Amino acid sequence: AQSVTQLDSQVPVFEEAPVELRCNYSSSVSVYLFWYVQYPNQGLQLLLKYLSGSTLVKGINGFEAEFNKSQTSFHLRKPSVHISDTAEYFCAVSDIRAAGNQFYFGTGTSLTVIP
Amino acid sequence: DGGITQSPKYLFRKEGQNVTLSCEQNLNHDAMYWYRQDPGQGLRLIYYSQIVNDFQKGDIAEGYSVSREKKESFPLTVTSAQKNPTAFYLCASSWAGNSPLHFGNGTRLTVT
Numbered sequence: 001a002q003s004v005t006q007l008d009s010q011v012p013v014f015e016e017a018p019v020e021l022r023c024n025y026s027s028s029v030s031v032y033l034f035w036y037v038q039y040p041n042q043g044l045q046l047l048l049k050y051l052s053g054s055t056l057v058k059g060i061n062g063f064e065a066e067f068n069k070s071q072t073s074f075h076l077r078k079p080s081v082h083i084s085d086t087a088e089y090f091c092a093v094s095d096i097r098a099a100g101n102q103f104y105f106g107t108g109t110s111l112t113v114i115p
Numbered sequence: 116d117g118g119i120t121q122s123p124k125y126l127f128r129k130e131g132q133n134v135t136l137s138c139e140q141n142l143n144h145d146a147m148y149w150y151r152q153d154p155g156q157g158l159r160l161i162y163y164s165q166i167v168n169d170f171q172k173g174d175i176a177e178g179y180s181v182s183r184e185k186k187e188s189f190p191l192t193v194t195s196a197q198k199n200p201t202a203f204y205l206c207a208s209s210w211a212g213n214s215p216l217h218f219g220n221g222t223r224l225t226v227t
Binding site: 009034041045096103106107 | 148223
């Protein structure tokens, strides 16, 4: 089974500053990668996904992520954050080889944007 | 609009009572999932179903039961055997083949 590590449980950042949320996973063999965002008392919303092709993936709300196979990482970045980006962010991995649609989630990173 | 509807949003029960959480989707997705979310622990898979009348246990199935009688519906019952049922429960659905999960807005269950 895959394991997903989000190294930072909380990330405070000032408004309009850049941010990087880190995600590492256990195996680079045959995986799809996702980032989700969760606002308080709501479900998760897909930010972006990597299935194949270019290693730099662009998502909604100005976020992007880069798939690095050698480092088994999929870090999320935004060049300039806004107050509305304050939320919980989850990295997820899907193992293509597994029977069925198996997803593995990290424990989340709480992003707080400071005015 | 297509989506996943979970109801109710908040649910309160006394210890020892079974309770059923509703999940309905109109996305025509084949697969449906139930996750439990606790602070600092991320999402943990309870049950999933890839086809009607079939479902599999996830990582924390003990004390829970599900049914999948219709493609659109995947209700979760939290039984009295679940030791710590107070949590935020999320239902999700997807196409087959590693496509992204679509989530409902969750049900917050409090058992006292």
